[in-house]
Amino acid sequence: MKIKKKNIAPYLLLLPALALLLVFRIYPMVSTIIESFYTNNLTADAREFVGLANFNRVLSDPIFWKSLKVTLVFNLINIPTQVGLALVVAVILNMRTRGISIFRSIVMLPIAVSPVVSTTLWKTMMDYNAGVINGLLALVDVSRQEFFLVKEQALWSIVIVTAWKGIPYMMIFFLAGLQEIPVAVLEAAKIDGANAWQSFFRVTLPLLKRVFAFVLVTDTILNLILFAPIWLITKGGPQLSTNLIMYETYRRGMVYGDLGASSAMLIVVILIVAIVLGLQFLALRSDDV
Amino acid sequence: MALIEKNNTGLDRTNTDFLRKKKIFEMVVNRTVVYLILVLLAVITLLPLLWAIAASFTPLDKVFEYTYPFQFRALLPNDFTWEAYQNVFEAGMGNAIKNSLILAFASVFFGGLISALAGFAFGSFDFKGKNLIFAIVVITFMIPTDIIAIPSYMLVRRLGWLNSYAGLIVPSLAHGMAIFLFTQFFKGFPKELLEAARVDGASWLRIFLSIVLPNSKPVIISAALLLFVGQWASFFWPLLVAPTPEMRVVQMAVAMAQTEYRVLWNELMASSLIAAIIPILIIMPFQRYYIEGISGTGLKG
Numbered sequence: 392m393k394i395k396k397k398n399i400a401p402y403l404l405l406l407p408a409l410a411l412l413l414v415f416r417i418y419p420m421v422s423t424i425i426e427s428f429y430t431n432n433l434t435a436d437a438r439e440f441v442g443l444a445n446f447n448r449v450l451s452d453p454i455f456w457k458s459l460k461v462t463l464v465f466n467l468i469n470i471p472t473q474v475g476l477a478l479v480v481a482v483i484l485n486m487r488t489r490g491i492s493i494f495r496s497i498v499m500l501p502i503a504v505s506p507v508v509s510t511t512l513w514k515t516m517m518d519y520n521a522g523v524i525n526g527l528l529a530l531v532d533v534s535r536q537e538f539f540l541v542k543e544q545a546l547w548s549i550v551i552v553t554a555w556k557g558i559p560y561m562m563i564f565f566l567a568g569l570q571e572i573p574v575a576v577l578e579a580a581k582i583d584g585a586n587a588w589q590s591f592f593r594v595t596l597p598l599l600k601r602v603f604a605f606v607l608v609t610d611t612i613l614n615l616i617l618f619a620p621i622w623l624i625t626k627g628g629p630q631l632s633t634n635l636i637m638y639e640t641y642r643r644g645m646v647y648g649d650l651g652a653s654s655a656m657l658i659v660v661i662l663i664v665a666i667v668l669g670l671q672f673l674a675l676r677s678d679d680v
Numbered sequence: 681m682a683l684i685e686k687n688n689t690g691l692d693r694t695n696t697d698f699l700r701k702k703k704i705f706e707m708v709v710n711r712t713v714v715y716l717i718l719v720l721l722a723v724i725t726l727l728p729l730l731w732a733i734a735a736s737f738t739p740l741d742k743v744f745e746y747t748y749p750f751q752f753r754a755l756l757p758n759d760f761t762w763e764a765y766q767n768v769f770e771a772g773m774g775n776a777i778k779n780s781l782i783l784a785f786a787s788v789f790f791g792g793l794i795s796a797l798a799g800f801a802f803g804s805f806d807f808k809g810k811n812l813i814f815a816i817v818v819i820t821f822m823i824p825t826d827i828i829a830i831p832s833y834m835l836v837r838r839l840g841w842l843n844s845y846a847g848l849i850v851p852s853l854a855h856g857m858a859i860f861l862f863t864q865f866f867k868g869f870p871k872e873l874l875e876a877a878r879v880d881g882a883s884w885l886r887i888f889l890s891i892v893l894p895n896s897k898p899v900i901i902s903a904a905l906l907l908f909v910g911q912w913a914s915f916f917w918p919l920l921v922a923p924t925p926e927m928r929v930v931q932m933a934v935a936m937a938q939t940e941y942r943v944l945w946n947e948l949m950a951s952s953l954i955a956a957i958i959p960i961l962i963i964m965p966f967q968r969y970y971i972e973g974i975s976g977t978g979l980k981g
Contacts, residue, residue: 400884401805405813408798411854416820419831426831483717494718496967498725502974503960505913507931508952512728515735515945521743523731526750555728560974567975616824619916623935637826644830645920657827 427654445655458639481565501556510620513552542632568602736950743945764946776933787911788904791853799862821856833920847921858903865899902973
């Protein structure tokens with residue numbers, strides 16, 4: 392039962408939050424859209440309306456397309472990997488064995504570590520000369536890997552860097568979802584003769600659908616606009632092999648000062664994110680009874 | 681007939697015996713495999729932290745002595761010294777910590793208050809336009825902060841808030857996850873309590889402060905943790921709007937141990953650990969609330 396009264400109270404209660412939202416989220420968003428139609432420099436004062444010229448420039452820029460391709464390739468590997476492994480780890484941590492809560496606490500530790508620190512730690516671990524990873528590989532006679540130094544490995548090294556924090560974070564949602572499944576349901580399946588695999592795929596997974604959708608969407612958004620590790624480690628290189636689209640947007644706007652192109656790029660990025668999310672919604676909604 | 685029965689029983693007994701032993705064997709193998717995987721996960725999680733701890737207590741020239749090829753000694757400090765931590769504090773880490781703590785607590789207090797008020801409005805009231813406003817709020821929070829960073833920077837610059845605490849926290853005071861948490865919580869808050877107080881003539885503000893808040897401890901803790909960690913971890917925004925040494929935040933101090941020419945590995949690890957330990961210490965006793973805070977948005981979202 393809600394409180395129904397002709398009341399200005401709720402509006403007043405909402406006022407601070409809405410005001411802040413308007414000024415610091417909606418206005419900048421609108422500003423971006425507007426800026427994309429002007430040439431603008433961070434330093435220059437004059438700006439002129441140029442219609443779709445910025446979009447033209449961006450869409451005919453090979454660096455932009457390469458950046459888009461890198462982003463796509465990166466995410467086609469990264470998102471399924473993170474979501475898949477998060478689910479697997481959640482299933483493992485959902486087991487009721489002795490001492491499991493200690494393992495849960497340990498595996499969840501990375502979420503308390505900031506992206507800057509986790510990136511820094513792994514960048515150090517994957518150092519070419521004397522990083523721990525190369526040191527461990529040396530124990531099994533594998534030669535030093537160049538990781539962030541060469542274009543063949545740099546992007547996948549970023550996958551590893553983001554996994555350490557990303558997988559536990561997504562895992563938490565799956566774990567919570569798994570724990571909400573009533574034991575009675577699984578017992579019933581067992582009585583009906585289902586083995587572990589059948590029970591998982593035909594009982595557990597369908598019950599996790601909502602959580603799965605949420606994790607997929609969240610992971611997608613976070614990874615499509617991934618920025619921090621690129622800025623901290625590779626700056627888009629080597630040879631633009633890690634030039635993810637958010638970094639390219641930043642580079643265009645803050646390094647080259649081309650705010651018009653940067654804004655236009657952002658609009659394109661937002662559209663792409665919207666399309667990807669839309670596709671995911673369609674795919675997941677189709678069997679929603 | 682007796683002979684056949686005897687034989688049958690004989691066979692049955694061996695069969696069951698074998699099956700039971702097989703089942704126990706399977707269980708043991710299963711359990712061992714599970715524990716192995718758990719240990720592997722723990723190792724992968726802890727390895728960077730353990731090595732970082734060791735390296736932070738090692739002099740710079742000896743940091744990598746045992747890492748290539750890897751020996752277990754690499755996980756212990758090599759020639760124990762405090763010098764990395766001393767240098768890091770001399771370079772201004774203390775000030776950075778102070779800034780970040782102030783910002784984080786301000787975020788928790790003001791951000792929490794604003795989010796709680798909004799959540800209270802959404803969760804306990806029905807009013808015209810509620811669903812529309814809520815939808816707008818949700819959509820606005822799906823806009824990732826990085827995307828609006830540059831225009832926000834220009835706005836903050838125009839407001840004259842560069843290199844100030846205001847510029848650092850005001851833009852992120854309205855926090856999507858926190859508002860959502862409070863909304864969910866207040867949806868389940870007993871309306872009778874509120875109605876009774878209202879009948880007694882109390883103002884909504886009074887009701888909020890003296891009835892609602894004291895009974896909202898779990899959600900307040902969850903939201904406070906989310907806000908604290910979120911503000912503590914912020915890096916890109918402070919980089920944009922408050923890059924001066926006095927206003928430096930802790931995450932930037934971490935990035936400082938690298939120059940163009942060489943990386944001070946032990947100091948880098950020391951500052952990383954300092955930056956990491958504080959949220960860990962704060963979250964650890966409230967782990968359950970933090971987890972519930974994060975997953976709460978996921979399950980009911």
